[in-house]
Amino acid sequence: MRYSALKVLTQGLTGNKGWTPHWRDPEPKDEYDIVIIGGGGHGLSAAYYLAKNHGLTNIAVLEKGYIGGGNVGRNTTIVRANYFLPGNSEFYSHSLKLWEGLEADLNYNVMHSQRGLINLFHSDGQRDAFARRGNAMINQGDDAVLLDREGVRKHLPYLDFDNVRFPVYGGLLHPRGGSARHDAVAWGYARGADTRGVDLLQNCEVTGIDSKNGKVTGVQTTRGVIRAQKVAIVTAGRSGQVAAMAGMRLPVESHVLQAFVTEGLKPCIDHVVSFGMGHFYISQSDKGGLVFGGDLDFYASYAQRGNLPMKEHVMEAAMTLMPMIGKARVLRSWGGIMDMTPDGSPIIDKTHIDGLFIDCGWCYGGFKAVPASGYAYAHLIATGQPHETADKFRLDRFRTGHGLMDEEGTGSQHNLH
Amino acid sequence: MRITCPLCGDRDIREFSYRGAATDMDRPTADAGAEAWDDFVHNRENPAGPTRDLWYHEGGCSAWLVVDRNTISHEITATTLASKIKGAAK
Numbered sequence: 001m002r003y004s005a006l007k008v009l010t011q012g013l014t015g016n017k018g019w020t021p022h023w024r025d026p027e028p029k030d031e032y033d034i035v036i037i038g039g040g041g042h043g044l045s046a047a048y049y050l051a052k053n054h055g056l057t058n059i060a061v062l063e064k065g066y067i068g069g070g071n072v073g074r075n076t077t078i079v080r081a082n083y084f085l086p087g088n089s090e091f092y093s094h095s096l097k098l099w100e101g102l103e104a105d106l107n108y109n110v111m112h113s114q115r116g117l118i119n120l121f122h123s124d125g126q127r128d129a130f131a132r133r134g135n136a137m138i139n140q141g142d143d144a145v146l147l148d149r150e151g152v153r154k155h156l157p158y159l160d161f162d163n164v165r166f167p168v169y170g171g172l173l174h175p176r177g178g179s180a181r182h183d184a185v186a187w188g189y190a191r192g193a194d195t196r197g198v199d200l201l202q203n204c205e206v207t208g209i210d211s212k213n214g215k216v217t218g219v220q221t222t223r224g225v226i227r228a229q230k231v232a233i234v235t236a237g238r239s240g241q242v243a244a245m246a247g248m249r250l251p252v253e254s255h256v257l258q259a260f261v262t263e264g265l266k267p268c269i270d271h272v273v274s275f276g277m278g279h280f281y282i283s284q285s286d287k288g289g290l291v292f293g294g295d296l297d298f299y300a301s302y303a304q305r306g307n308l309p310m311k312e313h314v315m316e317a318a319m320t321l322m323p324m325i326g327k328a329r330v331l332r333s334w335g336g337i338m339d340m341t342p343d344g345s346p347i348i349d350k351t352h353i354d355g356l357f358i359d360c361g362w363c364y365g366g367f368k369a370v371p372a373s374g375y376a377y378a379h380l381i382a383t384g385q386p387h388e389t390a391d392k393f394r395l396d397r398f399r400t401g402h403g404l405m406d407e408e409g410t411g412s413q414h415n416l417h
Numbered sequence: 418m419r420i421t422c423p424l425c426g427d428r429d430i431r432e433f434s435y436r437g438a439a440t441d442m443d444r445p446t447a448d449a450g451a452e453a454w455d456d457f458v459h460n461r462e463n464p465a466g467p468t469r470d471l472w473y474h475e476g477g478c479s480a481w482l483v484v485d486r487n488t489i490s491h492e493i494t495a496t497t498l499a500s501k502i503k504g505a506a507k
Contacts, residue, residue, distance in 0.1 A: 240463030251459035253437060254488070299418075299435045302465040302488045307418050309431045342459055398459040399451070414437045414461070 002107070022187055023067075023194035028201050028223050032060045034381060035219055035228040037206050037242055038235040039063025041072035041182075041367065042359055044189035045374025046234060046381070047198045048106075053375070054382035057197035060228075062221060064205035068186040071236050074304070074336040075367040076259050076291050078272055078283065080117050080177035081142045084133050087392030087405045088345060089140045094389040095372030096142065096176060102371060108188030110180050111286060117177030117272040118147070118155060120321075122166040126277075130172040137174065145173040155271060158324050166277050166320065177272060179283050185370055209245040209356065216246075216355035232357045232381050234373075237302065237337025239360035246353055250360065251342055251398045253414050255296045256335040257364050258306035260314065262328040264288030278317030282325075290328055292318060296338065296364070298415070305335045338364050342398055344417035345405035348376055348386065349395040357381055358395065363417060420484060421496050425477045432476035438462065439469040439483050442502060465489055471499065 011018055034050065036043045039061045050056045063069075081096035083089045098105075099112055121130050127146075134144035145151075152171045153161065161168045194200055201223065208220035209231060218227035235242045237254045265288050274281040282292035294314035297306040311333065318325045341347065341361035346369070348359045359377045362369060376390035386393075397403040398412070410416040418430045438461050445453040462468075470484045481499035486492070 238465070240461065241465055244462075249456065249460040249462065251461070253461050253463055254465075299470065300438065300463065300468060300488050301491065303491055307430060307491070309429075399455040413458075415435060 022191045023200050026199045026201070028060065028204065028221070028226055029199065030225075031218075031227040032199070033058040033228065034230045034232065035059070035226055036061045036232045036234060037219065038233065039067050039190075039200060039202065040070045040234070040236060041186055041189065041370035042236070042362070042373045042377065043232075043234045044186060044193055045370050046232065046359070046377040047193040047374075048189045048196070049375045049378035050382060051193060051196035051198055053378060056382060059193075060199045060201050060226065061193065062204045062206055062219070062226075063200065063202045064222075066202050067190050067200060068183050071336045071366060072182055072186045072370070074259075074334055075182055076281070076283070076293050077179045077182045077285075077367060078117070078177070078281070079112065079180050079368045080174055080272070081140075081368075082117065082119065082133065082137055082144070082172070082174045082177065083407060084136045085405050085407055087403065088407060089136060091372055091376070091389045091393070092368065093140045093142050094375070095369050098371035098375060099180065099368075100176075102185075102188070106188040106192050108184065108191065110184040110188050112178065112180040113286070114176050114178040115271050115283075116155070117174040117274065118152065118171040119174070119274045119276060120152065120159075120171045121169050122277050123169060127169055134172050143175050145175065147171045147173050156273060158268070158322050160321065160323055163320055166275075179272060179285075181286070182367065189370075189374070206242060206245070209242075211246065211353050211356070214354055216353050230355045230357070230381055232359065232377065234359040234377065236360065236362060236366060237339050239339045239358070243358060243360075246351065246356055248351060248358075250358075252339045252361055253300050254302055255298065255338050255340050256301040256303055256306050257293065257296050257338050258310055258314070258333055258335045259291065259293035260311075260333045261285070261289040261291050261331050263331045265290065265328060268324075273321075275317060275321045278320055280314060280317035280321060282318070282322075289331060290325065296340075297335075301335075302337055303335065304337060306333075338362075340414065340417055342414050342417070343404045343406040343412040344408055346373070346393050347395050348373065348380060348390045348393040350380070350384075351395070418491050418493070420472060420482070420493060422474050422477055422480065422482060423496060423498050424480055425474065428474075428477060432474060433472045433482075434475045436471035436473060436481075439471045441471055442483065442499065467494075
């Protein structure tokens with residue numbers, strides 16, 4: 001299915017009866033070269049880059065629900081490259097570059113909008129930390145501008161600058177940061193993979209991973225047995241259950257993260273604004289809804305909904321930062337299941353079983369990583385070697401203690417991220 | 418979610434802080450070796466369904482509680498003093 005202005009016009013004049021599905025709905029074959037478990041953003045982009053960069057197309061993506069129905073449709077769509085630590089820094093920098101070329105690459109409007117992201121600070125110490133982070137971002141080749149209080153006021157005049165507890169001292173502006181349309185990202189990658197010959201198998205839940213003599217041989221699914229040379233797990237919050245099918249225990253605890261959207265409003269918030277001290281961030285969708293969220297509920301959960309105390313906390317933080325938001329009405333809220341690692345950084349690696357790979361641990365930052373995670377995962381699956389932008393995302397770093405990437409500096413422990 | 422503290426009764430979740438899966442109840446010995454300690458510190462069952470958590474009643478009696486909880490429904494089926502379980506194991 002391709003779009004053009006002419007097609008929109010002719011379809012509009014002929015009752016819109018000629019639109020066809022974006023991708024095929026094939027029957028599972030008995031065998032594929034590569035089976036990807038998980039048809040979310042990361043799985044779809046991995047399939048796309050396996051086909052595009054490595055010429056491998058005898059691939060199935062197995063999705064237990066429907067394409068776009070998991071975390072890729074349950075996030076707050078922030079795209080940024082403002083990481084500090086080596087390992088993360090080059091990876092997210094690569095991801096942002098892929099985002100910038102994504103619409104041309106996929107020939108699909110993912111509504112990537114580089115509206116600028118501002119991280120606010122509220123003390124001298126925090127200013128120093130953000131100055132250092134900004135320098136790290138510039139050294140990586142990305143952009144950062146340290147704004148003082150008046151500089152922030154020019155961008156965000158609606159903030160409560162003189163809040164007693166958190167007066168605004170300034171902010172770190174990341175001009176290339178922004179947002180994108182989450183569903184379109186899933187659909188664009190799905191169509192791109194499908195047109196290159198990848199089978200997207202929906203309503204196909206994996207129930208077992210088969211291996212023989214330490215080598216993976218295929219998967220058991222609700223749509224039958226599928227043999228495969230290589231199997232790639234990329235199932236976000238459900239990573240623990242899928243990995244357990246291969247006898248693995250992961251350094252992952254799944255938590256619920258809530259998000260909220262208001263009714264549609266006229267344009268009033270032009271940037272992505274992050275108020276770290278209040279665990280609050282916000283942007284405005286192109287439909288007009290204010291999309292915002294806070295911190296984890298902080299207990300293990302698969303419920304896809306959170307509890308009221310965190311809702312209250314997020315609303316209070318919103319009112320603290322921008323009292324004007326009190327006029328807006330919340331339309332709905334939802335929860336996504338986050339695969340939290342001890343150090344808050346992800347894993348893209350081989351496993352103890354030959355031909356079985358794992359990509360997980362994206363915590364609450366998986367959306368912006370969709371292009372580069374798939375890119376690096378495809379490279380690992382195709383060549384057996386980690387991609388240079390993701391070679392620090394090792395599974396064994398917790399065991400060895402080498403190469404931990406604790407971006408928040410709170411400690412590498414499960415209940416601290 | 419509300420947790421029934423065995424000492425204080427039915428309380429709001431905001432009184433409690435979460436430690437994580439109740440692995441601390443089965444701590445390896447000091448000489449158990451690096452593999453056992455790695456597994457204890459980092460790796461988790463991470464079940465979707467019934468689980469056992471450790472919660473600290475920070476805003477109440479300061480007791481550590483073992484909570485039997487369902488991670489899909491958030492239903493809590495049992496709450497026990499950690500000291501009681503630890504004591505029984507000895």
